[in-house]
Structure formats: structure tokens, C-alpha cells
Amino acid sequence: MKKTNLYNYILELADNCLIAGQRLGELCGHGPSLETDIACTNISLDLFGQTRSYFQYAADIKGEDATEDSIAFLRFEREYKNVLLVEQPNRDFAYTLARQYLFDVYHLLLLEKLQFSQDLTLSAIAKKSIKEVSYHVRFTGDWIKRLGDGTEESHAKMQEAIDGLWTYTNELFEVTEEAKTLAEEGIAVDVSTLKKTYYEKVTALLTEATLTIPESKYFQKGGKAGIHTEHMGYLLADMQYMQRAYPNMKW
Amino acid sequence: MIATNQHIDENLIPILEKVSDPEIPVLSIMDMGVVRSAILVNGIVEVSITPTYSGCPAMDVIGDDIAKALKENGYESKVKLILVPAWTTDWITERGREALRKYGIAPPLNPDADKDALLGDKRIVKCTNCNSTNTKLVSQFGSTACKALFKCEDCLEPFDYFKCLK
């Protein structure tokens, strides 16, 4: 097994958690109600915790002077490997929840496989995370149903969010070169195998929520290769500000 | 319930019992079940703690508090965070559950009852103020990720419920 492969694969896993968490964290103090505000930021906190476990491991592998913080804050945009879905902005509450739900379903399926990884650290992180992500998908799924099958306005907004984000779902199942090699060694998850179950689960819930499944066959990708949407730069500017302005600062 | 794979030197227990969870000061970290091992090796206490939730901000503080408490008792220490086996609410001791209740946090139910309370709208979580089970889920996430927010419909007290994690 090549060290750089494993390092890159860990980033692929972790960057999704980091960026999804950053987006939810933006709602801190801005959620539509106190309860939902707290819920979104708690989910964000879980995701950051998972990110830390991955990055601590990645820093060990990289050696030199790499730390969880340098990996989180000091990379350039093209070096982040998160999927385009998680970097999409919080246009409104429906959008935020739809984005998180579309990620949560995938995330849980991924972790359920990753817990059997031959890599003991990845397996441990997955086992821990499954417990948390089960709550996430429950929370976001409930809200998709509540808004989809709610008032005329909430239905319209949720449908618009699903329509807008659908184009980013397929990238979740793209297998990178690193992941392919590591999957053959029993370390990584071959995410293409999750696709069928994913769309079945999502379709069932959206249908229950009286929402229409988008028919578009056009999907966008690029995030896993570091080619992001225009929103990513703004997100990073905000997220990296403190470390860039005050290098090596600590709380 | 004490997990089988817990190794803690007998004479370190009283020291560790005095360290409390920074977010729930009435609860000792020992009753919380986060200390998995504490063994004296070549004059240094090696402590392993496991996080309740991955992002629990209390873990860093708990690590520092453990090192400080041991130091005050003349021990040098190394505190390590471990993820295996993953923490479960089963590791909260009976004394810990009682401390939670007194503090106003309803302790975790068994997994099935937990599901019924959080998803099935069943009124089974006991109010920490008046003991009534006429209580209602307000939000699946409370003041921290490990808790859900409930409201008692008899005495109107809002309270946290410690979610089951297995």
C-alpha cells in the first residue's frame, strides 16, 4: 500500500465532513428557530469531530510538520477533495436540509462499509461515526418529510432545493484512482457499489414527502479532483481567515 | 454496567473519581465511563479516554483535568484519546445516571424505548422535575449533540434527555 494513496483517501473522506460541517456551522446564531439552529450546529460539531480524527491520522501518515490544523486550514482550493454537493451554499432552510440529507444518506451507507476496512484506524472512526450519523439522517429526513408534505410554500421550496441539488448527487459514487487501489486491498470502500441503494432510499423518502424525483440525467462532478464550484473560494476565505491572518494561532 | 475491558489501577480510582465532566459538573468522568484505562508504567500513568461523541469539546478539557489531578497527587501522566471500542451510554454507571437525573438531565432509556421516545412520539421519558411521563420531544438535538430537548406537559419544565448511544 502506498502512503500517499492512503493520505489522499483519508482527505477524500474527511474533506466531505469538514466542508459539510463548515456550511452547517455558518447557521450558528442564524437558524430559523432556536431548536433547528442548535440541531444544525450539533451536527456540524459531530462532523468536525470526525474530521479531526481523520486529519490526526492523516498528519501521522504525512509526518514532517503536518498537523490536523495545517491540513484543515493551510491547503489551497485545488487540494480539497470534497464533493461539490457539500460546498453548496445555504440559500434557504430547505436548501440547507436537502443538501445535508442528500449527503447523510450517502455518508451512513459509506460508514456501514468502512467499518469493515482492513485499516484499523479508519474502521474505528467509522464505527464511532455511524452512531452519530444515524441521528443526522433521521433529523434531516424528518425535515424533508415535514417540509415536502407541509404547506404549499414549504413544498415548493423543498422541491426547488431538491431540483437544484440533484445534479451533484452522482459525484458521490465516482471512484478515484486512490480509492480504487485501496478498495482492492480491503482498505477503502468502492463507493460505486452504494449507488443503487442510495437512490432507492432517497427516492422512497422523497416520494413519501410528496416530492418529485428530478429526471435530469445531467450530473456535475469535479470536487474529488479538486475542481470546485465558485462557492468554494468564499467558503475557504471565511474558514481559513484566522490561520492566514495569524499563522499558527491557537485558542 | 462496567465494561469488561476497563483497566484502572486501584489506587488511581479515587483521584480520577474527583475529575468531573466540564459540561455536567455533578458527573464524575468515572461514572461517565470515558476512562478506559489508567496504568502506572515506569513511573508514568498512562491514561486512555474515549470520547462520548467525536466532536465533544469537553474531551480536551477532560484530558487536561486528568493530567492536573494526577500531578497534584504526585503522578506524571500521558493521556491518550482512543476510539476503540466506541463509547456507549451503557458505560454510564448507576451512580452516574442518578447524578444526571438530579442535575435535570433524564438518563438514557434502552435502545427500543429510546427510538419510541425520539421517533414514535411515545410519552415515556420521565420528567426530571415531577417524574411525570407526560413529556414531549421538542428537538432531537438539545444543548449538546448527546442530548435531546423535552418538555413536561404536566409541570411545564423543559429538560434535556441523554440520548441512547449503542
Ligand SMILES: [Zn+2]
Ligand atoms: Zn414535570
